[in-house]
Amino acid sequence: MCMGIAMAWSELPAGLIERHALERRAHDRGGEREVRFLYRDRSPRLPIWRDGRLQIVRWGNRDGRSRFLPGTGWTWQATIEEGAWRNLDAQPVDIPANLALERGVWFRVTQGLRGLLVPDEHGAAVVYVICEPASHYYRVMTRSSRMPLLIEERI
Amino acid sequence: MIEYETAVGHLDADCFYVSAERVRDAFLRDKPVGVLGNQGACVIAKSYEMKAAGVATGVPIWEALVKCPDGIYVKRDFRWYEVLSRAMLELMRVVSPQVEYYSIDEFFFQASVPRGGSFQKLAESIRDLIWERVKVPVTVGIARTRTLAKLISDAAKPFGALAVLDREAETKLLADRPVTEITGIAGRRAKRLAVWNIATCLDLARADRRLVRSLLTASGETLWWELNGDPAQPIHTQRPAHKALSRGGSFGETTDDPTVLHAWLVRNLERLIEELEYHAVLAGRLTVWVSYKNGQVGVGQTSLTVPSDRFDMLLDAARPCLRNAWVPRVAATRMHLIAEHLTPRAEAPLGLFDRPDPRLETLARVKRAVNARHGRFVLRSAATLPLASIYKDVANGYDICDVRGKICF
Structure with missing residues (x-):
């Protein structure tokens, strides 16, 4: 499924860190600072590439702020292909990440995850992580039956 | 003169698999890193940072997570490790x-200096x-x-x-x-x-x-x-001939399904035949070894009337071995298929009743040619269908035992 991601501090623009108060999401791993974006955060957020710029947007609709978006943080790739998001002005986006988290396992991702960006009824951007059925390796490693769709990579 | x-x-690479990953991925440097094997179930190599947190080689990932929650886990890639291993060997x-x-990350060598x-x-x-x-x-x-x-x-x-x-x-x-x-x-x-x-x-x-x-x-x-300083073990510049060849390993996920166990048997047999063919030897005895989650071990063994490397003959021999090694309704964790009493193909005796079968030999040749051209296991027995997800993962197409020429596992 993917319960969070981490990005190296050095890969995030200073202005973005300040604007979104990312300091409180900072952690140290092996002497290098990183920012963790976790679904369990009070206000879950994810970085996305949009129009060539890195932005921080809401991750899913767990808090029910939107009345018509699904109250989750993920969507199946098959659901997208079936056209379930067609009328919501949804667009695919890339979620940059150095690491992803699933059931306590931090695993390396080289570019990031695929996401689906949709506007809520107030026009605010909300991103969902796109999932696919877990590979055998991923299922053994994390005991999860769903895995995030990675950018040009499959584990 | x-x-x-x-x-x-003696040259020994430091936490080799992790170091190999760091060669191509600088992000991993200085961080606690574990390389996962057994289909993602176990830590088969760890960095010194992860070792300092108390993680030992061979532990299940779930134990490692408790000791080192900040650890980063990567999938093993023996093709890449072999590239670096052979680069080191060439320099040596x-x-x-x-x-x-000696092994993928260890070499013994004669050290010489001018008097x-x-x-x-x-x-x-x-x-x-x-x-x-x-x-x-x-x-x-x-x-x-x-x-x-x-x-x-x-x-x-x-x-x-x-x-x-x-x-x-x-x-x-x-x-x-x-x-x-x-x-x-x-x-x-x-x-x-x-x-x-x-x-x-x-x-x-x-x-x-x-x-x-x-x-x-x-x-x-x-x-x-x-x-006591008396050299009693020579340096082997060539690997001595194998006394036994084996293929197998962990399933990752346990199984008590006989169809899946049979699929693993066939997969291991196809891999074993590749090895027999590579070394130009025929198997005279087969052993199927299965270990179970409750600690039980099942073993089945048979001697072949005529040494063989033919799929049909070896499968006929291996099936009853699996039946002997099988413990019904108990989840199995790993299987090994071992070929012993190896005879060089050129010296193999001919059986009175087991005549060469040109049709099956042609089939084996076609299978080899297709796989050599289009990829390992592209053409394989349909009995392996329950393992589709294993074949889909390219990392499973190359294992540590596929790195040839080394003395040790």
């Missing part, structure tokens, strides 16, 4: 006239050369024998270089190392020695040779000679 002094060297063959490819030269400097130069050219940190030990050289490189880790040829320094080193640090002494053998108050390497070196032989057989006596 220059006169040379010779000794034995330039440095030394005799090199043994009066420094073995210490040689050890340092080899370590630095590998680092400069391959970017893998290694430790080099040089001593009078293989066993001493390995003990020295273990003591000098990580990124160390140490030559110990002086008797006094050798004695000190042996006194500081528990006897279990010698390859080949663990568990029961260590207990047998403990009864005689043999706890350190020096205790073993100073023990009566006949006592050591009676406790540890001839292989123990060889270690005794080696510890």
